[in-house]
Amino acid sequence: MTALVERLRTRAPRAPGSSAAGFDRRLIVPMILGSILNPVNSSMLAVALIPIGRAFGAAPSQTAWLVSGLYLATAVGQPVIGRLVDAFGPRPLYLAGTALVGVAGVLGVGAPTLGVLILSRVLLGFGTSAAYPASMSLLRSEADRTGMRSPSGVLAALSISNQVIAVIGPTLGGLLIAAGGWHLIFAINVPLSAACLVLGAVRLPRRGRVADAQRIDVLGMAQFAAMLTAFLLFLMSPGVGHIHLVAVALIAAGTFVWRELRTPQPFIDLRVLSGNAPLLATYGRQVLAYTTSYSFLYGFTQWLEEGRSLSASGAGVVLLPMSVTAIVVTAVTGRDPRVRAKLLVGSAAQVVGCTLLLVMGSGSAIWTIVLVAAVIGVPQGLNGLANQNALYAQADPERMGSSAGLLRTFMYLGALLASAASAAFYREGATTGGLHRLAVLLIAVSVLFLVVTVVDRSLSRVGR
Structure with missing residues (x-):
C-alpha cells in the first residue's frame, strides 16, 4: 500500500507551492470560485424571470x-x-470555460431581444461546465499525491460554497435588480470570469495528463449530445407534435450504446458504469433531489412575485432564511464524510417543505413564507453535499472528471424537469392554484427520493 501511494505521488501533477505533506491550499480558491459560476447564475435568475418577461413582453412559458x-x-x-x-488535465479546460463565461456576460448585458438573452444563457451553460469537473479532478490528484483517503474537509468546502451560493443567489439577484435592473445579473459574470482567469493562470498546475487526440471518443460525445439534447427538448415541450424528438433520442441512444460497448476508449465506459450500482443510485437520487430543489427555487419564487405580489427584491429577502439554514446545516455537517443520515434527513425535509406549499395563498403571512424557506434550507444544505461525497467514494478515480460531470448532468436534468413542471403548471401565470398543483407533484418526487435512500444500504459504507 505504501508503494502504491508513493507511485501515485510521483505520477500526480504538482501545483506551484505544493508539497507532499498536505493538500495544496493555493488550489482551493480557484476551485471554489470556478465551481460557483453555475449555481450563482442559476439561482440569481429566479427573481429576474418576471422583470425580464416584462421588459421583453414575454410570458413565463417563454422566459422558462x-x-x-x-x-x-x-x-x-x-x-x-x-x-x-x-484526458488533457484540468488547467486548459478551466481557463477556456471561465473565459467563455465573461463573453456570455457581456452578450447578456447588451441583449436586444429575448432570443439573444437565451443565447447568452446557453454560452454560460457551456462555459460554467468546465470548473466543477476540473476541480474534482484536481482534488483527486491532490488526494492521491498526499495520500488522503477521503479529503472530506476540502470536499466540504467545495460543497458548502456551491450550496451557499445557490441559496443566497435569489437574495443577491434581488439586490442587483434593485440596484440597477436585471442586466446586472449578467454583468456580474465579467469580474467573476476575470478573477477565475487570473487565479487559474497563476495557481493551477501547468502540467497534467496529455492524451492522444485520436483516443478521444468524439463520435461517442456527439451521439451522447444528440441523445440528451433531443430528449431534453421534448421534455421542455412535451406533446404529440414533438414526438419525433423521442424517436431521435432513441436512435441516438441505440447507436451510442452500440459504439460505447465496442470502442476501446469509450467516452462513457458503460460496462464499468452498469456494474457500479451504488454510483447509478447516486445519479438517480441527484435527479430526484434537484427536481424538487429547483422547482421550489423557481416555482415558489415566481409565485411570490405574482401570486403573493412581492417585488423581486422582496422575494429575495423573504427567501434569506433558506440561505441561513443551509449555511448552518452545511457548516455543522460538512466535515463528516458519512452520507446516509444526511440523505435521510434531507429527503424527509423536502417532503415536509413541499407539503407546506399546499397551505400557501395570496394572503399568506410573511412569517409562514419565512418558515417554508427555512425548512427547505435543510435539504439545500444536505443533499448536494451528501451526493458529492458519495460520488467521490464510488467513482473510478481515473474518470473522476467525467463522473463528476455526469453528476452535474443528472442535477440539471432535475432542473430541466423542474422548469418543465413550472411551465406546465403556470401556463396562465404563477397563480396559487398552479403552485398547489406543483406542490402535489413535488411531494410525490420527494417521497420517492426518501424511499430510494432508505432501501440503499450501500450508503452506510460511504465515509467509514
Whole structure:
C-alpha cells in the first residue's frame, strides 16, 4: 500500500507551492470560485424571470427558456468537458470555460431581444461546465499525491460554497435588480470570469495528463449530445407534435450504446458504469433531489412575485432564511464524510417543505413564507453535499472528471424537469392554484427520493 501511494505521488501533477505533506491550499480558491459560476447564475435568475418577461413582453412559458437553455447546455457540456479534463488535465479546460463565461456576460448585458438573452444563457451553460469537473479532478490528484483517503474537509468546502451560493443567489439577484435592473445579473459574470482567469493562470498546475487526440471518443460525445439534447427538448415541450424528438433520442441512444460497448476508449465506459450500482443510485437520487430543489427555487419564487405580489427584491429577502439554514446545516455537517443520515434527513425535509406549499395563498403571512424557506434550507444544505461525497467514494478515480460531470448532468436534468413542471403548471401565470398543483407533484418526487435512500444500504459504507 505504501508503494502504491508513493507511485501515485510521483505520477500526480504538482501545483506551484505544493508539497507532499498536505493538500495544496493555493488550489482551493480557484476551485471554489470556478465551481460557483453555475449555481450563482442559476439561482440569481429566479427573481429576474418576471422583470425580464416584462421588459421583453414575454410570458413565463417563454422566459422558462432562460432556465432551460442554461441547463440543456450544462447537462450536455459537463460530462463532455469532464472527459476532456480526464484526458488533457484540468488547467486548459478551466481557463477556456471561465473565459467563455465573461463573453456570455457581456452578450447578456447588451441583449436586444429575448432570443439573444437565451443565447447568452446557453454560452454560460457551456462555459460554467468546465470548473466543477476540473476541480474534482484536481482534488483527486491532490488526494492521491498526499495520500488522503477521503479529503472530506476540502470536499466540504467545495460543497458548502456551491450550496451557499445557490441559496443566497435569489437574495443577491434581488439586490442587483434593485440596484440597477436585471442586466446586472449578467454583468456580474465579467469580474467573476476575470478573477477565475487570473487565479487559474497563476495557481493551477501547468502540467497534467496529455492524451492522444485520436483516443478521444468524439463520435461517442456527439451521439451522447444528440441523445440528451433531443430528449431534453421534448421534455421542455412535451406533446404529440414533438414526438419525433423521442424517436431521435432513441436512435441516438441505440447507436451510442452500440459504439460505447465496442470502442476501446469509450467516452462513457458503460460496462464499468452498469456494474457500479451504488454510483447509478447516486445519479438517480441527484435527479430526484434537484427536481424538487429547483422547482421550489423557481416555482415558489415566481409565485411570490405574482401570486403573493412581492417585488423581486422582496422575494429575495423573504427567501434569506433558506440561505441561513443551509449555511448552518452545511457548516455543522460538512466535515463528516458519512452520507446516509444526511440523505435521510434531507429527503424527509423536502417532503415536509413541499407539503407546506399546499397551505400557501395570496394572503399568506410573511412569517409562514419565512418558515417554508427555512425548512427547505435543510435539504439545500444536505443533499448536494451528501451526493458529492458519495460520488467521490464510488467513482473510478481515473474518470473522476467525467463522473463528476455526469453528476452535474443528472442535477440539471432535475432542473430541466423542474422548469418543465413550472411551465406546465403556470401556463396562465404563477397563480396559487398552479403552485398547489406543483406542490402535489413535488411531494410525490420527494417521497420517492426518501424511499430510494432508505432501501440503499450501500450508503452506510460511504465515509467509514
